[in-house]
Every structure is written in C-alpha cells, then in structure tokens.
Amino acid sequence: MDAFYASIEQRDNPDYIGKPVAVGSDSDRGVISAASYEARKYGVRSAMSSLRAKKLCPDLIFAKMRRDVYIDVSKQVMKIFKDVTDLVEPLSIDEAFLDVTNNKLGLTDPVEIANIIRTRISEETSLTASAGISFNKFLAKKASDINKPNGYFHIPEDSAVGFINELPVEQFFGIGAVTAKKMHALGIHYGKDLRGMSIDDMIRLFGKQGVFLYEICRGRDNRPVNAFRERKSLGAEYTFDKDLSTKFQVIAELYKIELELMERMNEKGISGRTITLKIKYSDFTSFTRSKTLDHSVRDFNELHKYVKLLLQSEEYLIKPIRLMGVSISNFSHPDNSEPIQLLFEF
Secondary structure, three states, rough: OHHHHHHHHHHOOOHHOOOEEEEEOOOOOOOOEEEOHHHOOOOOOOEEEEEHHHHHOOOOEEEEOOOHHHHHEEEEEEHHHHOOOOOEEEEOEEEEEOOOOOOOOOOHHHHHHHHHHHHOOOHHOOOOOOEEEEEEEHHHHHHOOOOOOEEEEEEOHHHHHHHHHEEEEEOOOOOOOOHHHHHOOOOOOOOOHHOOOHHHHHHHHHHHHHHHHHHHOOOOOOOOOOOOOOOOEEEEEEEEHHHHHHHHHHHHHHHHHHHHHHHHHHHHHEEEHHHEEEEOOOOOEEHHHHEEEEEEEEOOHHHHHHHHHHHHOOOOOOEEEEEEEEEEEEEEOOOOOOOOOOOOOO
16 A cells, blocks of 8 residues: 555545645654655655654644554455455555465456556545565565555566566665675675575575575565464553653553553453563663563453563663553463464454
C-alpha cells in the first residue's frame, strides 16, 4: 500500500488531500509513524522525531494514530488478496507476498492479475497500491520499490540478470551500511560485481551471508510464499510525555503497561514463558531484562509479579526514563506443551 496510514488520513479528511501529512504526535517528544508523499518531499520519514519533522516542514499536518481503522482497512485488502490466492504471506500491516502461480481467477498473466487486485483495492478502499511482479521474493520486493505510488513494475525471468547487474549493493537484502562499506573498499558496487565473485570468496568475505548473496545476485531465491508466519512476541510499550524520575511513577506507569499487555494476550489467546522488560532513558540508552519460566504466564497477577522481579534485579533509576515496555514470548499451547503458530495480522 502507498503511504498507508497517511493515505487513510487523507482519504478520511478531504482537507488533507495534496498536503504534507504525518501520522503521530506533534509534541516535541513525538515520533512520526508515517508520512504522506507530500511530506516526504521535505525529507519527513517514519521513525523521525516530530521535532525534526516540524523543522523540515513547518506546514506539516499531524494526524493522530488510528490503529483500529488501519487494521480494518488492512483486513479489507487481505480479503481481496485471498479472493485471488490462498498463498498470501503478510510482511506487515500494509505489505504482503502473493504466489499467483495457481490463482482463483484462472489467469496466467501476472501483470493482469496485479492490475485486477490494484483496481479492486482502489474501488473498495479508495486507496492506491503499488505492486512488484517477478518470479521470486527478492526480485518482487525490489520491483515493488519502483514506480511508487500507484504503479507496478515487472521483472520477468529473462530480464532478471540485467536488472540485478545494475542494482547497487546497498539495495540487496541483508546488506547494511557496514557491509556495503566493506564491499566498496573491495571494488564491489553493483550486482554485476557480486556476480564476478566465486562462492568461496563470498563465504570467506561475508560468512554465511555469502551463500545467500551468491544465489540472489544470480536471480535465485527459492524461499516459498508462506501463508503462515509465526508471531515471535507480543508486547506493549509507552513513550512518556515527561520523563519518569521516581519509583512511584515507574511502578504506576508499568502497571498500566502490564494491563494493556494482558488485555492483548487475552484478545489473542496467547500465553508464553518468557517475559521481557525494556526501559529507555532520556539519553536513548536502554535497559533490557528477560526471564524464562518453566510454565506459561496466563494471568495478570503472575505477569505483574515477574515484571517487578525484573525491575528490581538491579538499579534502574540511574537516569530519567523516557520509555518502558513489557513483552511476552516463547508462546505455548493451552496445555503448556508445543509452541503455537499464529496468522500474522495484516
């Protein structure tokens, strides 16, 4: 989906259309969750502080996060996908892989299928979606970054090598700034440079990642579209308007966070054996502690008990606290035996 959260806000607020919009708090301590394409022209991006965003774009409109609305729209889009194929692998609330090799429309042209989906999304949600079309995940993902917003890009098999040859190494999956810098020092700048390396050299220089890079720079990616994704953890966290500096404040706010997490656990029918406490200080340094039990936590009193133990494991009020969060992981069945698989919410 194109600028999903911000586009929904523009759809539901006609006065926002054509204007720079950011979803998030306009407080100086706020963080941007999403930005419209108009806002992105000023350099406003998700995860940016609201203070910096306002400096870049003084006319920026801030819209309050409405997660329930975004989830409802996302479910509409998911239904459209499922009407075409059962092989849908959601990556986030606004992105998914689809395998349309054997689709319910009985069509063979992937571009035609993509455009049917995009048209339905437009008609049923009044939003636009962009599509990347190819024969494997890596190339489909790369294609999806081209011709945004409201467009598509197709990389057929006979064009894959040419596309990869000109792809900067920074755009390969798993290559971060440190690895890219190392590659540049070795004279490796594009996919064609990677293709010139042997697999032994790839492994020697980049370890296990070298095997993956050796394959994808040749257009080979055998990862299937998996309709089931395992949820690793479930959590709740809060960034405070004012830093916490007393134990009473910490305990009171943590209690609220624990209540929210337990509510989410009950909604999802989730229990787990590992509890994690996260604290972020005013200087953005963090404190994280976890405890894994021999049984699953299923009620609030028990969750509260172990979070307090984590909190008391060492001195935590060394600096003013900006953010706190609690999460549960290592999920179990109700009978406390096997981990469970959950459909990832799209």
